[in-house]
C-alpha cells in the first residue's frame with residue numbers, strides 16, 4: 001500500500017513540476033527595476049519590483065520563479081500543504097546578506113516569511129505567496145569549541161548535521177529528536193529534547209542568539225548583553241528578528257539504551273495506564289524518556305524508549321514490562337544512532353493541534369476510548385493514506401525547574417508533571433484538506449473538553465506542536481505577554497515582525 005502511494009506521489013510531483021515549468025515558459029514578466037517604487041502600486045507589483053532590485057544588488061542570494069532552483073526551494077516545506085509561491089526566495093549565505101535583505105524589504109514595505117528547516121506544517125508559518133521567503137538553508141554552520149564547551153549552530157542546519165559534528169567530541173546538545181527537523185524553528189518555539197527532563201527545554205540551554213533586527217542592525221543577545229531580548233527569544237519565535245546563529249551548552253554523552261515497542265491497538269488502554277504509572281512513580285528517573293504514539297489508523301501503539309545511560313531494561317520502565325509487544329527492537333547504542341533509527345513518515349500533507357494536561361489515569365482511559373471509537377478517527381482513516389497519530393509526551397516538573405535555574409523563559413510553565421498531547425494527522429490529496437482538518441479540529445476539541453472536565457487542563461500551548469489557530473503566546477500568561485511587548489517596543493518599535501511577517505505565532509494585540 002505504501003509503495004503504491006509512493007508512486008502516485010511521484011506522479012503528482014511530476015505533474016507539479018510540469019505545471020511549474022509551463023508557468024515559467026508562459027512567462028513571468030519582471031518589469032525593469034524601478035529605483036523608485038510608486039506609492040499606490042499593488043502589493044504584488046511592489047514585491048516583484050523589490051525582488052528585481054534585490055536581484056541586482058545581491059545576485060546569487062535571490063532566486064526568482066524563472067530560476068531553475070526555485071521549484072526545489074519552493075517545495076522544501078515538510079508538509080505539502082505548506083507549499084506556497086513566494087514572489088522570490090532569498091537564500092542568504094551570511095548574516096550580512098540577511099541584513100541587506102531585511103533593510104530593502106522594510107524600506108519597501110514588502111511582506112516576508114522566514115524559514116529554517118521548514119518543518120512547521122502550518123501553511124503560512126514559514127512561507128508566503130505575495131512576498132519574499134527568506135530561507136536560511138545556507139546558514140547551516142555547525143561547530144564545537146572544546147575550550148568553552150559551546151556548540152555554534154546556524155538556523156538552517158538539521159539536527160542530523162548537529163549530532164554528526166558533535167559525535168566526534170562525545171558531546172551532545174539539548175536538541176531535536178528527529179533528524180531532518182530544522183534548528184531555527186525548533187529552538188525558537190521552545191524545543192523539546194530527550195535531555196529535557198534533566199536540563200530543561202532546548203531554549204533554556206541557549207547561551208547566545210545572533211539576531212538581525214528590523215532596522216537591519218545585528219546584535220548578540222546573551223544573559224549579560226541585551227538580557228531582555230535574550231529572555232524574549234526563548235519561545236518568542238519570529239517576533240523579534242531573524243536569528244542567524246545560536247550558541248548552545250553541550251553535555252558529555254555515552255552509550256544509551258532504548259528503542260521501539262509496538263503494541264496492537266486493543267492494548268492501547270493498558271499501555272496508557274502503564275504510561276501513567278511510569279510518570280507518577282515518586283522520583284521518576286530523569287534519564288528515562290518516552291514518547292507514546294497512538295496510531296489507530298495503523299492499528300498500532302508505538303512506544304519509544306530512550307534511557308540516557310548504558311543500562312539495559314532499566315527499572316524506570318518497569319510499568320511497561322508486563323505488557324507483551326507485537327514487535328520490539330531495543331538495544332545499546334549512541335543517542336544519535338537511536339534517534340536516526342526511528343522510521344521517518346513519508347506522507348505528504350500534515351496538520352496538528354496540541355493540548356497540555358496533568359497526568360490523570362481516568363483521563364487517559366477516556367482519551368484511549370475517544371481515539372479508538374470517535375467518528376473523526378473513522379473519517380480520517382477513510383481518506384486516502386489518512387493517518388491519525390495521538391502523541392503523548394511526558395514532561396516532568398524538572399523540565400520547568402531546570403529552565404528556571406538557567407534564568408527562566410517567557411513560556412509561563414507551571415512546575416508540575418504534565419503531558420503535552422498532540423493530535424497529528426496526515427493525508428494524501430489536497431481535495432481532502434478541509435475534511436481532514438475539520439475532523440482534526442473536532443477530535444482535538446473533544447480531547448480538550450475531556451481534560452477540562454477532569455479539571456487537569458493546563459493553559460500552556462507548546463508552539464512546536466500547535467496549530468496556527470491556537471493562541472500560543474497568549475497562553476504564556478498576561479505578565480509574560482506584557483514583558484514581551486516591552487521587549488518588542490525596544491527592539492522593533494515599528495512592529496515590523498508583527499505586521500510585515502504575517503506567518504507564525506504573533507504577540508497577541510494589546
Ligand SMILES: Cc1cc2nc3c(=O)[nH]c(=O)nc-3n(C[C@H](O)[C@H](O)[C@H](O)COP(=O)(O)OP(=O)(O)OC[C@H]3O[C@@H](n4cnc5c(N)ncnc54)[C@H](O)[C@@H]3O)c2cc1C
Nearest residue numbers: 116117118119120155177182184185186191192238243504
Ligand atoms: C517530524 C517532526 C519531528 C519533530 N520533533 C520535534 C522535537 O523533537 N522537539 C520539538 O521541540 N519539536 C519537534 N517538532 C516540531 C518542530 O520543532 C517545529 O515544527 C518547528 O517549527 C520546526 O523547526 P523548523 O526550523 O524546521 O521550522 P520552520 O517551519 O522553518 O519554522 C518554524 C517557525 O519558526 C520561525 N523561524 C524559523 N527559523 C527562524 C529564524 N532563523 N529566525 C526567526 N524565526 C525563525 C519561522 O518563521 C516559523 O514561524 C517536530 C516536527 C516534525 C515535523
Ligand SMILES: *[C@@H]1O[C@H](CO)[C@@H](O)[C@H](O)[C@H]1NC(C)=O
Nearest residue numbers: 280281282283284397416417
Ligand atoms: C512529579 O513526579 C515526580 C516523579 O518524578 C514526583 O516525585 C513528584 O511528586 C510529582 N510532582 C507533583 C507536583 O505532583
Ligand SMILES: *[C@@H]1O[C@H](CO)[C@@H](O)[C@H](O)[C@H]1NC(C)=O
Nearest residue numbers: 002295298345346385387389
Ligand atoms: C501509518 O501508515 C502509513 C501508511 O499508510 C505510514 O506511512 C506511516 O508511517 C504509518 N504511521 C505510523 C505512525 O506508523
